[in-house]
Amino acid sequence: MAGGEKKKSGGGGKKKEVKKETGLGLSFTKDENFGEWYSEVVVNGEMIEYYDISGCYILRPWAMSIWENMQTFFDAEIKKMKVKNCYFPLFVSPGVLQKEKDHIEGFAPEVAWVTKSGESDLEVPIAIRPTSETVMYPYYSKWIRRHRDLPLKLNQWCNVDGFCTANLMLDCRSREFLWQEGHTAFATKEEADTEVLQILELYRHIYEEFLAIPVTKGRKSELEKFAGGLYTTSVGAFIPNTGRGIQGATSHCLGQNFAKMFESMVWQNSWAYSTRTIGVMVMVHGDNKGLVLPPKVSALQVIVIPVPYKDADTQGIFDACAATVVTLSDAGIRAEADLRENYSPGWKYSNWEMKGVPLRIEIGPRDLANNQVRAVRRDNGEKTDISRVFLVEQVKGMLDKIQQNLFDVAKQKRDACIEVVKTWDEFVKALGQKKLILAPWCDEEEVEKDVKARTRGEMGAAKSLCTPFEQPELPDGTKCFASGKPAKKWTYWGRSY
């Protein structure tokens, strides 16, 4: 079948022929050429389309629906927490950006400046928002006049420009992406601390329950925290193929630093997740046949394909396909039939495998005769004949299993990459093996800088990824892997996106 698993030896040539013939299939494998595989799979899977401006991509409906499924969940959850949506302008005046010096240093090299409107030069150039802390907070001090105006909890769903190094196109620098950014203000640190973790739990939920990706909840080091904030928590994922960690979403406590700047004494948080989530999902689950989508986020959960044979009751098969879709849809399962007549069943299989639909249902003459359908799982290729009498419960059960299996397999692969090290030599060796390294650390900023300096190279330097909230035991006398000083905590280290 086009797009099928490619053997290591000599498969390349054959593969390209198949691709040419059908317009399907991938020219690269995930193991051999991860970067090219990724670029190809997001385009062939119809998630994105390249655009004529560098760093910009079109989010096609197949990706957008995943974003919308996550958004529906997250938006409802934050509304339960009394967070309200708002919309701040895209344009930012230069003075506002420069308000917080540490903060802006991270963004300035990337900021896009509008200097002309039509044919006229602007008197003062205006920036396109990178992130909205300094944009929003002057208004917070205006709106928060009395203690009783607290808490103030706002969120916006919007596009942001030029600050993210890793988005849907993970290997490239993406100029613009979609995200939500929550910005909240409280009277006390306790309230702020509590919210930071509530939001982080929602992010874990999105990754683990929706995208079937195992993540680690933890705290970022001083060097890696959000510039200008008090502390940063994150959910971190890991890509075994490249041996790189990736920050999945962050929930920051900003403390009173920004508030002071704008002359109020509130405690502030900000938190965000972006379309990068979709990129991580593609990297973790995709295979050599294309995308593999978790049922919970996939626009389509079941694709029904008729498999007519010569002399068979073609109309009966097509009708059974249509009836199957109705039955599943009525039960709340997102199902469609691919009844196009100009494509062979085999072509359709490859097409929907490329797009990663979790479950394929085939109906041929034998199925029709036996009042059954054949269900084929995208995640592991398993085939099951299902009586049409038990269609809904069986399909529901299979979708649940697929969701769980994707998570289990991803977790197994991730866990297999974790290497506990205690010395610098072990650390260097594990880094060379693309491991997710858990090491005892003295928690000193200078030591992290030193680790970065000593591991600088073609692949990029290693850095701390996060200090997991769930800490293994740290026996007395344990020493920092890098400095030899007394260790204070276990921290994940590695290269990252």
Add this chain to the structure above:
Amino acid sequence: MAGGEKKKSGGGGKKKEVKKETGLGLSFTKDENFGEWYSEVVVNGEMIEYYDISGCYILRPWAMSIWENMQTFFDAEIKKMKVKNCYFPLFVSPGVLQKEKDHIEGFAPEVAWVTKSGESDLEVPIAIRPTSETVMYPYYSKWIRRHRDLPLKLNQWCNVDGFCTANLMLDCRSREFLWQEGHTAFATKEEADTEVLQILELYRHIYEEFLAIPVTKGRKSELEKFAGGLYTTSVGAFIPNTGRGIQGATSHCLGQNFAKMFESMVWQNSWAYSTRTIGVMVMVHGDNKGLVLPPKVSALQVIVIPVPYKDADTQGIFDACAATVVTLSDAGIRAEADLRENYSPGWKYSNWEMKGVPLRIEIGPRDLANNQVRAVRRDNGEKTDISRVFLVEQVKGMLDKIQQNLFDVAKQKRDACIEVVKTWDEFVKALGQKKLILAPWCDEEEVEKDVKARTRGEMGAAKSLCTPFEQPELPDGTKCFASGKPAKKWTYWGRSY
């Protein structure tokens, strides 16, 4: 009460005192100084906040929730029509913008150009999207390779820059606003024609059923249609206070003009509505106490306010308020109680009247004793005592009545402005009286240009608003009001936003 109706004679001074004392109330009346009244009501009603870049405004949660309520409806409806959401980049390369000459002429003077990234000048400046026809359609020709790839129906919810003359801040030029833009491609003109009207009906629904604003469905003249398109339909509203028509939303058939440019022969439509809808709503329903929100779109439908007296059972009253909110919320009514202790009931009344909440429920000692609540309608001030036994059904009934009454009153006011004219003299007189003018017209572009030229003045020229689909009888021999040539149709004329 602060913010109450102001008498014409000498009310101004007293009013400002009240405003100063309570921080509530409006300094301007809708009838006397519409523009100032509008600017004040959207800010004091917490819909928008001014921003430090000209033409940009912050959409606060009170406005955003209205946008979200309309979005939930519209998004579900277009999904039923198999329209899929996508997201195209904010940035546009200059070549793309210049593809369609007629089309771009309308936008070019307004386009914002990014010329710098960080400290570096860009080799080629990039534009911020005004509207996405020329941005999207090159990709449409890529995606539509065969007849069976049709229809292609995409929509995006996004921010747009600098092309709208009238948005939430209706009197100013708004740089950035939120909208949806649908872009569809069909094999036949019939399919495209059908969709144009289906979408227009959804826009009518939003205006009439959600925003309680009467609109006229019709077709724009050749001069006023979307540049580069085949024909434009619109829903048009009218603002009696200023005597100006306002285009509420448009559904365009683009014909094959854009398709030819990108070398395909499909029939295309595009359609959009924006946050302007909210501005129209404020203008139509607002009064001298502030905003008046239709129950269907208001974030809050009922505000419950305790009215404690000395020696009364204050705790009992507060408990009754909280219980009332629970009862209403459980029945799906959006209700909250204002239990803040530092504000008087009178202050709270004014506050929530300013914000336009459709129904206020007051609970005082007498209400508590009688197991009743007092309901006060925002639209007409009507007070009703409701037994708590029948709370839900009575409140539901009142909200329905408020929604209907807002529409009826708006329609009455709008209809009272319609003037049927047959001659140029009648036309000029009606225009001076700020009427919505219905006149027989020869439908010639030169004649419309002539009407514009002859009415040019301080208030702006008159133009055709739309030719309503519902045409009154046009007796044989009827002459055009402007040219004296045989009339072909009845068309609405007037000044517009």
